[in-house]
Amino acid sequence: SQKIEQNSEALNIQEGKTATLTCNYTNYSPAYLQWYRQDPGRGPVFLLLIRENEKEKRKERLKVTFDTTLKQSLFHITASQPADSATYLCALVGGSQGNLIFGKGTKLSVKP
Amino acid sequence: EPEVTQTPSHQVTQMGQEVILHCVPISNHLYFYWYRQILGQKVEFLVSFYNNEISEKSEIFDDQFSVERPDGSNFTLKIRSTKLEDSAMYFCASSVNSPGQGAETQYFGPGTRLLVL
Structure with a gap:
């Protein structure tokens, strides 16, 4: 069955550093992949979408890569800030x- | 900026009771979804809805669940006879188009926290 894994449940980094989050998938060939942010007790908020024919996508301090050979996406936040602390979710489209x-998400904590 | 709204924000009910969760999707959106998130677990798809009918549903969405779009703005999820394991955060989402027409962002509401006692 289709499976998505975000290897780290939690990631703690110092303010100003780059956070790198990993998403791996199996038994799937997605046309695109999405990243969402979720704050405690809130709904997911869309951040970025990357298509299978795009190697990299950027939006301000965010960067996403997509390697369909490795079946992996990396999500980077550069110059991280405490306000970036949240859970980041990787998502694929499962149906037509x-x-x-x-x-399951990676909980990022950025310490001042 | 338009947003998806959900009511109530919290709902406490007794096991076996019926609950209806309400959502108002973004006005020009055509595709509607319900997801749930049990505490500490991943967000899970329940059902998608388009053109006044269910277009896809997951194994979780059994006969106890139903959805309805009673008017041009509301989208509801009904759980007929709640069980303890239905306790979760329920999210409504909407999108303009389906992925068949191009990659589409889904906009999520703030959720309804359902507690079944």
């Missing part, structure tokens, strides 16, 4: 009507 399959 767009339902998303989410990874």
